[in-house]
Amino acid sequence: MDYATLKSLRISDFENAADGYRKASSMASQAKDDLYNQVIPGMQKSLRGEALNAAVAQLRELSKNFQYTQVECGLISAxxxxxxxxxxxxxxxxxxxxxxxxDARLRVREDGSVSYGAWSGAGNEKIPGGTVSGGAALVQGPGINPNHNAAQTYANRIADAIKEATEVDAKWSAKLKNLEADDDLTVSSRDWINTRHDVRGTLKGAEDYLNLILEPPKNGTPEENAAWWGGLTEEQRSDYASLNIATVGTLDGLPSEIRDEGNRYSLRAASARWEMERERLILMRDLLTQDGRYVNRSIENRVKDIDKKLAGLNQVQKHLDSTGGKGIPELYLLGIDTEKNGHAIVSVGNPDEADNVMTYVPGMNTKLETVGGDIERAESLYSQAVALGDPEKKYASLMWLGYDAPQNPVAVAKEGLANDGAPALNDFLDGLQASHQGEPANDTLLGHSYGSLVSGKMLSGDETPPVDAAIFVGSPGVGVDHAADLNLPPENVWAGKSRNDVVASLPTRSIYNPWSWGERPFGVDPTDPRFGGQQFGVQDGSKWPPFAAHSLYWDENSESLKNMALIVNGEYPMSGAEPQ
Structure with a gap:
């Protein structure tokens, strides 16, 4: 960088280029969404056979390219x-x-040096003028032209500005060079891993720019997060999201579309990370046991743990890919991680635009590894609510695994995990209200099994809970003895259980009872008239295997599913309730 270049430089050219890349990122995002929500579902409605399956597989691979382009172009823009x-x-x-x-009557020359005029001193003494370049010290002593030091000061300031610009140019040239993609059409696991390095590398150099974008409030409430996001310009939102793409997916109160973009990236990056770690461990194992006689149990256990994480991540991705099938709308990924047993939050439909919103909290043994079944439950309730509801209204059905569900009888017999999960559930539901557009939605909370205790803890701990109604199924208790203690009108608190549900019927003298005999540790059965809430009808189900009836509430076309859908729609269930 030299004086002439910096002097004539049009910074707006780079800002315009940033706008262009931001638009390219948005176009890639839209293309990805169009493939998922329009092209693939349209083909699946009208075509069948191996050719369709092959075409859909190729289009899904293409969608990965669009998502990668979206991420990288967003980074380049920022x-x-x-x-x-x-x-x-x-x-x-x-x-x-x-x-x-x-202004000081000095002349700046084309190379950035500064010329100064002669000086007339006392006794007609004349000191000639001259030209100085930056980088020199001021001089003192007799016979020095006073204009010399003035010119030197300005020349040094000019040189410092050129040096700063040169350093900026070198820094960002290297960073932008690192954002170049491979020259192929395949987005590999290593490519996704590299995006994480790209984000960190870009963030490390963008501190000054990010200081101009107000950071989200530290430990902010959902309402504070929403206000922060609403106060940013479109360009600031795009750049912040590009540089903090995983972070925006975790912020309750942000629009679901933004959280979805961040979490879809996190899903791809996590899958790539664990796939590469698995390959590394397999290679290490094979190097240590080349003749096959020995097995490194530590490595084997780590591989099995990774396989569980990948199984869960793949299930989530499979459901995201299923948009359009069986009348299922676009899915929104509102949370994903592989910490402990893993967590996932998936919405069937956009909750920000829905008139009726249901959030389902699963119970014991729920984990990322097997989360596909719980997403299917949310999908089933969505389909039933739509089938029984007003066709003019919009619906959203969410599966919230944002807490550590108990994985054994010892953990399920204690309230600790429910106490830990309740505040996270409250923040999430507050966030849904903060990000909702238009008239407030009719919000319903559905807790199953231990998830009903998490839900009850959340409701009883908030004087103004962020839902309008609650449903409990297969519940061992919700932490209180009376519906009125849940801070909802008792007529909006619903419960149902199968006659053969051994969990909801505890404590019964049974080998399946993990608690002490004769007393429910989590409060009165919410289907008991003494609880003071409302009941709805549920089919009896099978007595064998023992826990079969504990999972029947979402059975297709079942009494329980239809009743839950009617309640979600703000209507009265078709069976099991006292007459109005």
Whole structure:
């Protein structure tokens, strides 16, 4: 970078380029969504056979390319904006220095040096003028032209601005070079891993730019997060999301579309990370046991644990890919991670736009590894609610595994995990209200098994809970003895259980009872008239195997599923309730 280049530089050219990449990122995002929500579902409605399956598989691979393009173009846009800001700061310093020199009647030459005129001293003594370049010290002593040091000061300021611009150019040239993709059409696991490095590398150099974008409030409430997001410009939102793509997926209160983008990236990145770690461990195992006689149990156990994580991630991805099948609308991924037994939050339909919103909290033994079945439950309730509801209304059915569900009888007999999960559930539901558009939705909370205890803890702990109604099925208790203690009108608190549900019927003298004999540890049975809530009808189900009836509430076309759907729609169940 030299004086002439910096002086004539148009910073707006880089800002315009950033806008172009941001638009390219948005176009890639839209293309990805169009493939998922229109092209693939349209083909599946009208075509059948192996050719369809092959075409759909190729289109899903293409959608990965669009998602990768979205992420990388977003990063390039943010990087160019950060580069433009730092370059603008250097250019402003240059322009101010040149202006100050001109005001002091000094001449700035084409190479950035500064010329000064002769000085007439006492006794007609004349000291000739000259030209100085930046980087030199001021001089003192007799016979020095006073204009010399003034010119030197301005020349040094000009040189400092050029040096700063040169350093900025070198820094961002390297970073932008690192954002180049491989010259192939396959987005591999290593490519997704590299995006994480790209984000970190870009973030490390963009501090000055990000300082201009207000950070989200530290430990902010959903309402504070929503207000922060609403206060950003479109460009700031795009750049912040590009540089913090995983973070935006975790912020309750942000629009579901934004959280979905962040979490879909996290899903791809997590899958890539664990696939590569698995390959590394397999390679290590094979190097240690080349003749096959020995097995490193530590490595084998780690591989099995990774396989469980990948199984869960793949199930989530499979459901995201199923948009359009069986009348299922677009799915929104509102949370995903592989910590402990893993967590996932999936919405069938956009909750920000829905008139009726249901959030299902699963119970014991739920984990990322087997989360597909719980997503299917949310899908089933969505389909039933739509079938029985107003065709003019919009619906959303969510599966919330945002807590650590108990995985054994010892853990399920204690309230600790429910106490830990309730605040997270409350924040999430508050976030749904903060991000909702238009008239408030009719929000219903559905807790199953231990998930009903988590739900009850949340409701009883909030004087103004963020839902309008609650449904409990297969419940061992909800933490209180009376519906009124849930801070909802008792007529909006519903419960149902199968006659053969051994969990909901506890405590019964049974080998399946993990609690002490004769007393329910989590409060009165919510289907008991003493609880003071409402009941709805549920089919009896099978007595064998023992826990079969505990999972029947979502059976297709069942009494329980239809009743839950009617309640979600703000209507009265068709059976099991006292007459109005």
């Amino acid at each position: 990087a160019l904006n950060a580069f433009a800001l730092e370059l603008r700061l250097a250019k402003v310093k240059l322009d101010v220095a040149v202006g100050d020199a001109t």
